Amino acid sequence: MSLRLAKRNMSPFAGRLPMSEVLSSLTQRFPGATTAWASFRDQERVIVSRERVFEILKTLRDDFHFNMLVDVTAVDYLEYEGARDRFGLIYCLLDTESGKRLVVKTMLNEPDIDVPSVTSLWSGADWMEREVFDMFGIRFAGHPNLKRILLPDEFTSFPLRKDYPVQGRGERHNFPVITRAES
Amino acid sequence: MPLELLDPTSPDQAKREGIWQLNFGPQHPATHTTLRLLLTLDGEKVIEAEPDIGFLHSGFERLAEVLDFNQYVTIVDRMNYISPMANEIAWHHAVEKLLDVKLTPRTTYIRTIFAELMRIQDHLLCVGTCVLDLGGMTAFIYAFNEREKIYDLCERASGQRFHTSYTRVGGLMFDVTDDWVQGVRDFIKNFHKVHADVTRMVMKNRIFIERTQGLGVLTKEEAISGSATGPIARASGVQRDLRRDDPYLAYDEFDFDVICATAGDCFARFQVRMLEMLESVKIITQALENLPAGTVFAHQADKEALPNKAEVYRSIEGLIHHFEMVMPNRQVAAPRDEVYAATESPNGELGYYIVGDGTFRSYRARTRPPSFIHFSLFPQLIRGCQLSDVVAVLGGLNIIAAELDR
Numbered sequence: 001m002s003l004r005l006a007k008r009n010m011s012p013f014a015g016r017l018p019m020s021e022v023l024s025s026l027t028q029r030f031p032g033a034t035t036a037w038a039s040f041r042d043q044e045r046v047i048v049s050r051e052r053v054f055e056i057l058k059t060l061r062d063d064f065h066f067n068m069l070v071d072v073t074a075v076d077y078l079e080y081e082g083a084r085d086r087f088g089l090i091y092c093l094l095d096t097e098s099g100k101r102l103v104v105k106t107m108l109n110e111p112d113i114d115v116p117s118v119t120s121l122w123s124g125a126d127w128m129e130r131e132v133f134d135m136f137g138i139r140f141a142g143h144p145n146l147k148r149i150l151l152p153d154e155f156t157s158f159p160l161r162k163d164y165p166v167q168g169r170g171e172r173h174n175f176p177v178i179t180r181a182e183s
Numbered sequence: 184m185p186l187e188l189l190d191p192t193s194p195d196q197a198k199r200e201g202i203w204q205l206n207f208g209p210q211h212p213a214t215h216t217t218l219r220l221l222l223t224l225d226g227e228k229v230i231e232a233e234p235d236i237g238f239l240h241s242g243f244e245r246l247a248e249v250l251d252f253n254q255y256v257t258i259v260d261r262m263n264y265i266s267p268m269a270n271e272i273a274w275h276h277a278v279e280k281l282l283d284v285k286l287t288p289r290t291t292y293i294r295t296i297f298a299e300l301m302r303i304q305d306h307l308l309c310v311g312t313c314v315l316d317l318g319g320m321t322a323f324i325y326a327f328n329e330r331e332k333i334y335d336l337c338e339r340a341s342g343q344r345f346h347t348s349y350t351r352v353g354g355l356m357f358d359v360t361d362d363w364v365q366g367v368r369d370f371i372k373n374f375h376k377v378h379a380d381v382t383r384m385v386m387k388n389r390i391f392i393e394r395t396q397g398l399g400v401l402t403k404e405e406a407i408s409g410s411a412t413g414p415i416a417r418a419s420g421v422q423r424d425l426r427r428d429d430p431y432l433a434y435d436e437f438d439f440d441v442i443c444a445t446a447g448d449c450f451a452r453f454q455v456r457m458l459e460m461l462e463s464v465k466i467i468t469q470a471l472e473n474l475p476a477g478t479v480f481a482h483q484a485d486k487e488a489l490p491n492k493a494e495v496y497r498s499i500e501g502l503i504h505h506f507e508m509v510m511p512n513r514q515v516a517a518p519r520d521e522v523y524a525a526t527e528s529p530n531g532e533l534g535y536y537i538v539g540d541g542t543f544r545s546y547r548a549r550t551r552p553p554s555f556i557h558f559s560l561f562p563q564l565i566r567g568c569q570l571s572d573v574v575a576v577l578g579g580l581n582i583i584a585a586e587l588d589r
Contacts, residue, residue: 040520041280068407071523073549075538080546081519090536092523092551096407096421099428103523124410127559135244150237150588159245160547166249 016098019044022064030056045103053106054116057091061121066093066102069118072128074136078162085109089138091118108138117143135160201226205570209238213316213574216584218558220573227570232562239588247548251514252278252352253489255548260346262550263586265308266301268337269528270586271350276431277524277535278545281517284353284487288475291433293359294350296367296470297340298432298526299463303374304333305529305581306414306456307381313453313578314385317394322384329377332370339363352515353481353488367471371464378464382457395449399564399576402447409560413531413553414455415580419447425527432526437469449579487515514543530554530581554586 017025019039023046027034033052038045048056060066070092077083085107093102108115117140118125129140130149137158140146148155155171157164207220217238223231243262247255252275259270272294279286286294311326334344340359341349349356385391401411406419416423424441426434442458444451481488489508494501507513517539525534531553540546557580564576 038520040518041283041522043522045521069410070412070525070532071410071534071536071549071551073536073551075521075547075549080538080540090549092534092536096423099423101523103521122410123405123408124556124559127555128410131555148237150240152237159242166245 016065016095016100019100019102022060022102026056026059029059043101043103045105047105047107050106050108050115053089053091053104054118054121057093057104057118058121060093060102060104065095065097066100068094068096069122069125069128070094070101072118072125072132074132074138074160076136076160076162087113087136087138089115089132113137114139114141116141117146119143134158137161202230207573213577215312218582218584218587220561222570222573224570229565229568229570229573232565232573234558234561236558236584237588239584241589243589244548244550247545249544251511251543252282252517252545253509255545256350257346257348259550260348261585262552262589263305263528263530263533263554263583264345265583266305266529267345268297268347268349269301269305269526270533271348272298272301272432273524273526273528273533274535275350275352276526277522277537277548278352280524281520281522281537281539282352282487282515283518284481286353286432286481287478288433289358289477290354290479290481292470292474293340293355293479295432295434295437296467296474297337297349299466299470300333300336300367302463302529303460304330306460309456309578309581310381310385310453313575314391316574316578317391319384319388319391322381325377325381325384329370329374332373336363336366336370339366351489355479357492358479364471364474367467371467371471374460374464378457378460386454386457392450394572395453395575395579396446398449398568398572399579400446400448401560401564405560405563406447409563410556411531411560412556413527413529414452414459415531415557415560417441417443418451418455420445425525425532429525431524433470434466436473437466439465449575452579511543516541517543517545525551528553530583530586531557550586550589552586552589554581554583555589558582558587 023037030052033049034046035049036047073090075088077085077088087108089106089108091104093104115138117129127149129143130146132138133140133146134148134150135158157169202225205222205224207222209217209219219235221233221235222229243258246258256271256274259274260267262270307326307330311323315323337347338344340363341347341356401419403420406416406421420443422443427441439462442455442462444455480491490501490504495505519539519541521538523534523536525532533553534551536549538546565573
């Protein structure tokens, strides 16, 4: 049966470490792996190295209560002024009990843009990682079914990369026309 | 009712007699838009469902890198077009967080009222069409009659019924009139009766209960691990609602309950949706009573938001202000930083991850579409059910293909 919950009276951060302590204990546990952290508009962001990203996410899930993976996405910093790395892979984590959020970011550079898949930690990562692969060409090692999701399998480019033109490269016109009999 | 599978993983399963494949969609009355399911069936029992999506993919996220923060609102409208203004509110909520624009009280109230009207609209569609797919026509007509009234309210406020493009950075396109406020009051007055009718027709209907109860069960752990949010997570017992847990707009000023269920089945999802509509009505009533006076355009002196249209047409200062807001070389510069902001849209957490690069445009704007994430749960929900249950589970998830594919 349905259950009604009134407005919450307790502090949403009760029983949880403050964000600064989460970040400092992460730095202690993974020395050298957390390269930077930033806070912007009350939102914490930590940049971690690609090699340790899976372990760090696992630790955050198991020991720091970040039990939900809200989103996986990427940014291509090719045309971003002052950027040193090509891609930023972003994991938005959420603690569903306290409502705390943490953005974990890892920077990737070509040609080595493989990242371990987190589908074994959160089943919801499946499609999100497929979409990142589809749009950016970032490969997730260990993903059970890494293939294009929104674009057709025959598509050859990664359209959210900044070196892909907004109008496309004429894929639409070059696609083979399938007649009713062939379909 | 889901049946127990004999041995879903046996290697020679495909060779077993009677295993066949069925294309469900892309054009099917129950998909409502275009999505395709490749179903592997044993007789009528679904062994495996493989969603094939992308038919409506139109590169919305790429367009966000070309259009400015005000222009892109016309695109987000077209994502979840069942509740267009909920998308606009979510988009500008994220943009305003990036730009750190403070809204006027009147704007937050009007946006709250619209967000809740959109929730009613979305839930009415979800319940109405699912019942239609399961063979009940009447409740669908009742629900759509109410939806028409909400469209009328949208039209009165913005001039558009469907793709309203009503919000602007730091404000709204126009202020609402007293006539509109009265219109919302009339709608609310009538809505209780319609809600009671639909509840009787749907939630007390034996056929509907038997076709949805115990179907497509999602446990709490699966919901959290699968990133489910909104009514679907709440129907599985995840006690989370951004309106309460991370209040935005004016939600912390109102008194309302968060509706949760524990069953996690298809029926519980409809229960949550039906009761949430009443909570929305509560919020709208409170917001209408306390609707603050004043302007809907924020920070006129700092030129952070568009000016009132009347000023643009009637004064040189207003015209200059407008010019400075729309010309690419004079617009407000967004900070060179990134932000994730989410709102509780009718379908779940609708978030935007925006990267600002010092212009009035996003360098990258990622949409976190609830439909996309909920649809990825579909294969596990339908496994072991009957072919006719596909429609019920699909209806309970409320997949909107335009948001799914973007």
